[in-house]
Amino acid sequence: MIESPTPALTAAEVEPLISVVLPIYNGEQYLAEAIDSVLSQTFANFELIMIDDGSTDDSQHILREYEKRDPRVRVVVRENRGLATTLNDAIDIARGTWIARMDQDDIALPHRFERQLEWLEQTGADICGSWVQRFGSSDKRVVRLPQTDDAIKMAMLFCSPFAHPAVIMRALLVKRLRYDKTWEKAEDYDLWERAAEAGWKMANVPEVLLSYRVHAEQISTLTANRQQQLTQDIRRRYGAFVSHSMRLNQRWIDEVLKISESSLSELDMDAVDAAFTELLQQSHGEARDVVFDHATRLYFRAAANCPNIVSRWSKLNREFGEGFKVATKLQLWLFRLLQVRADGALFKQLKRIYIWRASR
Template identity: 50%
Template sequence: MPDSSAPLVSVILPVYNAGEYLRPAIDSILSQTLQDFELIIVDDCSPDGSLAVARTYEADPRVRVLANKQNRGRSFTDNYGAEFARGRYIAKMDADDVARPQRLQRQVEFLEQNPTVGLTSSFMQCFGESDIVYTYPVSADAVRCFMLFNMPVANPTVFFRHALLTEHGLRYDDTILDTFGEDYEFIARAAEVVAIVNQPEILLNYRTLPQTIKGDVHARRNAKSNQIRERLLRRFGIPFTERELLVHNTISYVPFTLGNITLPEVHAWLWKIKDYNAQTGYADPAVMLGCVAERWFLTCYLNPDNATNSFREYRRQPLAGHYKLTTKLQAKFLLKSYVLRHR
């Protein structure tokens, strides 16, 4: 018999050493315009007092605080919180971000209005060390195409039907002990069983921290992402050599350095993806063409090789005809290519 007291949304907030930022994160959920929710906070043995901060909210009947007996990592912590979730929908939340007041309302409305969509996320506004806006592919086909290269959703705003867990048995892979790659791996498996569509609106303020350990973070995250990309390409079914896999992984992660990879090699690989998709119907051909054309532009535009005229190579290849450059961006591209080769 259904639990009539169950909330509409279960918000799962894993915590590890986020004491300094935890109150604003919790407060942003408790002050949502949609109030039919439960907030499940799971502390992963934080040594910084995060659990004590979380416990100060236990008087609120919407809040449940759990604590791992030992440090188990992000994946285990997410799964543990999900075991107690009673809502029709599951909302992810990070312990150092701030949800905008209408986040839950807008995401509930979106899934209610789109019954064929199983998971969504939104755009994010950075604050702290950066003020950029993170945008993501919107349509289901665009998500599937972009996912071959990188994470196609904003993980701190992920929102999905509880059925994804109960009917499809999805869980985060708790053998991934780091907080690098568990979200990408989960989304890749979710995309096999439900449609993923993103909302083109900003529903969360994403905290950016000083660049003190970014080099190590990037290396560890990219190593795990490389494994996930290889798995995705195999599921996509496209045949590839070790060299082509290297090309694919290199151009998927920004910032990157091509090394001894040439731009013609990159274009040949992207064109191969486009052709193979047309044969298999993995995604709408026009959407895939747009995706690989954008990747071709980014590769050329961000290529730091001062021995190559990246702009001329970009324009020389067929994919350039399928990505529209604004006049301003074209001028920046020309200038950058010139400066790199004449400094």
């Protein structure tokens, strides 16, 4: 008897290695460009899950057209439920071993997935991001994020160490932790913080794999204020974890984090110096570089409130920095002399020149 050949599986039936999660809300202006950048990846074994979260523009029509063209595309259209819920809904139906994030207005470079999978295998990480380059405005900076697990977990004390739309995460783990809608507007930072406490191994590919679009519709002043408050709450939560795990004085870390707030009254710089000294002593390699970089940024923020800020930073630099850094000392002195306050417009203008010029 001649056996009938086994029918070939369709693209929709093949178990994907990656599930790409792309939430949509009124994204018609840039949506096609974002989708095209995913579908043209050099690594092709993925599904693209796109949930339209109650859009009122033409996004749904665009999604349906792509659904007809490519069997890897899965589209869900429903009422608005918010970003965190939409991400969780997509994660729940994801079939891949890995969850890759993507936003409706960004562009993934063609080799993004291929390169990140290589990096995940090389490092054994549970989550992997990458550097990103901003575009769409005069801001064309490359955001260079820390590469190693130790450095990322140090950076998390001060800011989110990943570009959210550039990450790939182990599906089994993210399905357990999930996004928390209580922290919406900072739901990614909240997830990374909880993942760090849970012991996830973390990495960033030290090259640009995503173009991050900057445009006026991204965030309102009200949303920015809410995001800033949530971010500070997450910093404090992680600060307590770091203090306990590294056996540091909790009050010292609290004083460091206080510098990120708009009001810097009654700042204890002795505690700040002590905290950074301990953090630097217990860090090595890239992690130490990350701590020293953030220490320098925060000393600039504190300069107007601290008469001897230059000598304090110089002492830290002698022990843990590289070179004499005469320019940095001069800039700190200038910030102090001009009383450049962290919540003022002049600080925002100068920090791009003096502090964030090379990295943000």
